Amino acid sequence: MSIVQDARAAVAFSQELYRSKLSTAYHGKVRHDPFARLRMGEGRDNPYAVYAELRPQGPLVPTRLGNLATVDHSVARSVLTSRAFGVRPLEGPSTTSEQFDLSFLDRNEPDHSRLRRVAAPAFSPRMVRGYRSRIEELVSGLIDEVHGGETTDFVSSFAAPLPIGVITRMFGIDEDAGIDTTAFARYGAALGGSLDGIHSLRHARELMEAATALGTMFDRLLRLRAVDPRDDLTSVLAAERDDQVRSEELMSMCILLLVAGFETTVNLLGNALLALQDHPEQWRLLTEQPELAGQAIEETLRWNPPVQRTERVAFEDQEVAGTRVRKDQWILLLLGGTGRDPSAFPDPDRFDITRSHGTEHLAFSSGIHYCLGAPLARLEATIALEQLAIRLPGIRRAGPVTMRRTTLIRGPLHLPVTAP
Numbered sequence: 001m002s003i004v005q006d007a008r009a010a011v012a013f014s015q016e017l018y019r020s021k022l023s024t025a026y027h028g029k030v031r032h033d034p035f036a037r038l039r040m041g042e043g044r045d046n047p048y049a050v051y052a053e054l055r056p057q058g059p060l061v062p063t064r065l066g067n068l069a070t071v072d073h074s075v076a077r078s079v080l081t082s083r084a085f086g087v088r089p090l091e092g093p094s095t096t097s098e099q100f101d102l103s104f105l106d107r108n109e110p111d112h113s114r115l116r117r118v119a120a121p122a123f124s125p126r127m128v129r130g131y132r133s134r135i136e137e138l139v140s141g142l143i144d145e146v147h148g149g150e151t152t153d154f155v156s157s158f159a160a161p162l163p164i165g166v167i168t169r170m171f172g173i174d175e176d177a178g179i180d181t182t183a184f185a186r187y188g189a190a191l192g193g194s195l196d197g198i199h200s201l202r203h204a205r206e207l208m209e210a211a212t213a214l215g216t217m218f219d220r221l222l223r224l225r226a227v228d229p230r231d232d233l234t235s236v237l238a239a240e241r242d243d244q245v246r247s248e249e250l251m252s253m254c255i256l257l258l259v260a261g262f263e264t265t266v267n268l269l270g271n272a273l274l275a276l277q278d279h280p281e282q283w284r285l286l287t288e289q290p291e292l293a294g295q296a297i298e299e300t301l302r303w304n305p306p307v308q309r310t311e312r313v314a315f316e317d318q319e320v321a322g323t324r325v326r327k328d329q330w331i332l333l334l335l336g337g338t339g340r341d342p343s344a345f346p347d348p349d350r351f352d353i354t355r356s357h358g359t360e361h362l363a364f365s366s367g368i369h370y371c372l373g374a375p376l377a378r379l380e381a382t383i384a385l386e387q388l389a390i391r392l393p394g395i396r397r398a399g400p401v402t403m404r405r406t407t408l409i410r411g412p413l414h415l416p417v418t419a420p
């Protein structure tokens with residue numbers, strides 16, 4: 001791209017960005033539009049109040065752009081599992097998404113399955129079990145850091161380093177491969193943050209730099225593992241290069257596997273500790289019965305999930321829950337709202353780690369795009385919470401919590417704690 005083209009693209013991008021911000025502010029503040037409010041301060045502070053306003057309006061609520069939205073658990077699940085919906089229109093230009101190509105997360109069938117099949121072996125029960133000792137070792141080291149009576153930020157000192165350590169290991173990234181693991185983690189975190197969209201020109205530039213640097217790192221690692229395979233994800237992927245998948249497809253798959261497991265897991269850990277600190281009787285119960293850690297994670301995923309929404313587009317005219325849905329119309333699936341649906345979860349606003357989940361929450365989505373990393377995320381979060389309850393039963397909040405400014409990804413940015 002020439003400098004002139006670059007500058008034109010930058011100006012067009014910033015105009016678009018500010019137009020969309022102004023429009024959200026106008027519709028949210030002046031018109032009191034619930035979907036605009038979800039993307040503003042109110043949605044960040046308490047999206048659940050907005051979901052509660054939407055619920056009585058019916059299973060599918062029209063949005064101001066002519067699309068539909070739902071907080072209904074069974075409607076959302078049926079859209080996610082329906083073959084009559086997908087992640088982008090079947091024909092015509094791809095989505096208007098301002099994000100990177102996120103490999104099979106961004107694909108309909110048959111491309112979705114062709115690509116997902118390549119990465120899936122790295123998440124088999126055997127592989128995931130194999131990550132256990134690495135996770136335990138990481139958790140133990142991180143607890144040593146938090147422990148000691150000083151006020152620490154739980155997010156930066158525990159919740160963030162854990163998934164970074166696990167993913168670095170999963171890819172087989174190490175200094176031996178000539179890769180600077182700190183730079184890898186920094187670039188990964190930058191891209192992970194982009195799941196919520198691009199916020200400024202500076203942000204766009206940082207993301208481009210991070211994507212380019214990661215591309216170089218992955219390319220190098222894939223070449224190394226192609227000739228000298230190890231027991232890691234990169235070796236699994238390298239074996240498929242040129243056979244099932246083109247090189248550039250492999251690159252976006254690496255980026256997907258990196259960003260999908262980063263911010264999501266950080267925020268699951270943050271949301272879990274925050275909920276347990278806000279419900280001291282539940283924390284006490286967990287310290288008495290640490291084996292409830294897995295259930296506490298499921299309850300966090302239902303009650304305050306890290307991924308608040310996704311969307312699907314209709315491939316054909318059809319009827320959903322008694323409403324006409326036209327071809328190419330989008331349905332916004334408010335996953336955070338579906339966890340509070342009283343017809344799926346009795347007394348849904350109550351956070352209760354002993355709740356037996358008769359119904360599966362949608363925090364990991366459903367259907368063909370069901371989170372590939374769910375078993376790994378569950379294992380990581382469960383080990384972390386169990387060990388925190390055993391080793392740091394006295395952990396307490398030690399100051400005001402700052403929430404992330406993003407609205408698609410939800411969780412604390414800073415959570416000060418002390419652990420005597």
Ligand code: HEM
Pocket residue numbers: 104105106116256257260261262264265268305306307310311362363364365366368369370371372373374376377
């Ligand atoms: C708490 C942690 C996590 C949450 C809440 C989460 C949530 C989700 C959700 C909601 C989707 C589907 C989005 C949609 O249907 O549009 C998804 C897809 C995906 N996730 Fe996760 N995720 C988590 C952790 C992870 C981890 C640790 C990894 C891998 C290391 C991962 C890899 C993926 C991949 C590859 C997909 C795309 C699946 C497909 O399109 O077939 N996720 N995740």
